[in-house]
Amino acid sequence: MFVGNYVHSIDEKGRLSLPAKFRERLGASFVTTHGLDGCLFVYPMPEWEAISNRLRDLSTTKRRARDFSRLFFANAQECECDKQGRCSLPLHQREYAALSGETVIIGANSRVEIWSAENWARYKQSVQSDYAALAEDLQTPI
Numbered sequence: 001m002f003v004g005n006y007v008h009s010i011d012e013k014g015r016l017s018l019p020a021k022f023r024e025r026l027g028a029s030f031v032t033t034h035g036l037d038g039c040l041f042v043y044p045m046p047e048w049e050a051i052s053n054r055l056r057d058l059s060t061t062k063r064r065a066r067d068f069s070r071l072f073f074a075n076a077q078e079c080e081c082d083k084q085g086r087c088s089l090p091l092h093q094r095e096y097a098a099l100s101g102e103t104v105i106i107g108a109n110s111r112v113e114i115w116s117a118e119n120w121a122r123y124k125q126s127v128q129s130d131y132a133a134l135a136e137d138l139q140t141p142i
Contacts (some may be wrong), residue, residue, distance in 0.1 A: 001025075002107030007117065010099050015086040019105060022112050023081055032093060033076035037121045040089070040097045041080075042112035089114075 006019045019025070022042075025047040028048040035041035035141065043051065058065040075096070079087045089099065115123070127134065 001109055002112050003070065003109075005104055005106040008103055008105060009069060009101055010089070010094070011086075014071070014091065014094055015082075015105060016089060016099075016105075017084065017086045018081060018112070020085065022105065026112070029078055029080045031076050032079050032087070032114075033072055034093065034096050035113055037117070037123055038085050038097060040093055040099075040114040042114060043110075049108050062125075093099055097107050 002022060002025060004019075004021075006022075008017050008019075021093070025032045026044045029045060031043045031045070033039050033043075046087055052073075055069050058069060075092065076092055077093070079089075081087050082116065094100065097114060098116040098119055099114065100116070104115045104117055104120040106113045106115065
């Protein structure tokens with residue numbers, strides 16, 4: 001499980017240092033892809049394989065399923081951290097998530113999310129006031 005949030009900077013070469021606790025749980029290699037709400041999703045290999053299996057079961061006759069699956073997999077990349085704990089994010093992922101300078105890396109249960117500091121602040125502000133209402137809408141009690 002991934003929890004917490006950390007602020008790190010992405011360098012001019014597109015390298016981002018991941019928190020040590022996250023690196024340990026992600027393992028030697030992991031997958032990054034375009035996430036939702038303007039961030040990147042980062043999956044450890046076992047979670048990536050589980051998601052891949054679920055998406056494989058989607059009907060290829062449904063256009064929206066094909067569209068999502070194509071974008072999700074086409075924008076994915078297998079990554080590894082270097083000896084300094086940095087991973088290189090491809091340009092198309094950095095552009096999608098507006099990553100440059102300060103980033104926020106958050107734990108989101110079974111995945112990690114990478115946000116630009118600006119997008120994270122905007123997102124958090126937009127949902128923070130609904131926190132209690134969001135909890136009420138969940139089907140599972142917390």
